[in-house]
Amino acid sequence: TPYLNTEYIGRKILHFDSIDSTNIKAKEFAQRGEEEGTVIISEEQTKGRGRLGRSWASPKGEGIWMSIILKPNINPMDASKVTQIGAAAVCNSINEMGIDALIKWPNDIVLNRKKVCGILTEMSAELNIINYIVIGIGINANIRKFPEDIKDMATSLKLEIGNTISRKKLVGKILNNFEELYNELVNNNSISKSLNICRKKSILLGNKVKIISRNQEIIGKAIDITNEGELIIETENGKREKLISGEVSVRGL
Ligand code: ATP
Ligand code: BTN
CATH class of the missing domain: 2.30.30.100 (SH3 type barrels.)
Structure with a gap:
């Protein structure tokens, strides 16, 4: 990824053509000792999963389906903060591409009131120590058509803006933004920068x-x-x- 200027997030990217779910894969790798920052990306997911056990449409070649392995030294109760960091990083990155996306707390990015991205954070912890966290990010980048049951709620960047977006560029931006915001959590146990973005870009606040x-x-x-x-x-x-x-x-x- 030529757009990447991180120190550790995405320095190693494992790219698959088709897997069940990047979150499942990332958890397997994390469990086997894969280090923090490794990113799993797949062109297609055959068992993409959303929050609350729902399935996540992940067609081939048109989306960004990726998961980041994290090993922060924080209280397991604070794991959901990683979702806020992810939402802020994704929203910022889409905004940097000149697209007016907003954040729907806690884990969605919306464009013209429809969902373009969902985030699923999963954790493994024992005795109040985090083994690892996996943050899964699904972005409907260039999807042209959605299944009937979700087509009123879901959209893609391409469908809304009318042209194909560079997935490589967007992934690079997300990882850059993510590292900066995540460093605040790791170094200062704070997510104030992320929360400021989540507040400023919130589609919910005031409504x-x-x-x-x-x-x-x-x-x-x-x-x-x-x-x-x-x-x-x-x-x-x-x-x-x-x-x-x-x-x-x-x-x-
Ligand atoms: P959440 O509870 O995670 O915030 P939601 O139910 O509020 O999600 P909606 O925008 O109302 O989200 O509905 C979108 C529905 O379509 C969700 O159930 C979501 O899981 C599902 N879905 C499946 N695949 C996709 C996809 N690729 N893009 C957007 N939504 C998807
Ligand atoms: C949601 O809004 O319900 C969360 C959707 C998360 C989807 C991403 S795609 C990459 C990663 N792998 C998965 O199976 N899910 C997440």
Whole structure:
């Protein structure tokens, strides 16, 4: 990748033609001692997975399906911060290509209100020590057609802007941005730069949202994102609630 100027993120990239899922592969490698920063990319995933056990459409040659292996020395409770770092890095990178993408907390990047990217962070930990974290990033770069059931919610950069984007260039930018933002977590145990991006580019803040969590629905206004990366919403009776990313789906209204 000629666009890469990182020290350790993406210095080693393992590129596959077709695998089940880059997250699954990355976890196998991480488990066997692969070092931090290694990136798994595949042209196609036969078992791409999204959050909450959903499947992720990953057609050949048109998307960016990749996972980064991380081994941070942080509390396992803070693992979801990596998702915020990823969202900020991806949004920044798409913006640097001149495209006005926004972030839908906690893990989506949207363009014209439709989803162009999803992030799935997975962790292995024992006794409060993280073995590894894998952050999976799926970007609908040049996809031309989506399955019927998701075509109203999903889109690609190409479908929205009308031309093919360079996947190599975008991957380079994402890894550059990711390393810079991730270094703040590793060195200062802070994600303030990422959160500032997540706040500034949020499609939710200031707006009415519906939260769906374990078959329960709450309607409220999205107020802020805390320094821990939680979403604060204010319900109709004025009560404020903090939401942790792991367990909720958010809908704009
Ligand atoms: P999340 O809960 O992860 O925030 P969501 O349900 O809010 O996601 P939507 O934009 O409402 O996201 O719906 C998109 C649906 O299509 C999701 O269920 C998502 O998992 C699924 N999907 C599968 N493959 C893709 C893809 N390549 N791009 C976008 N969405 C996809
Ligand atoms: C979501 O929005 O639900 C998260 C989608 C994450 C998709 C990416 S594609 C690369 C990596 N491998 C997977 O199987 N999933 C993630």
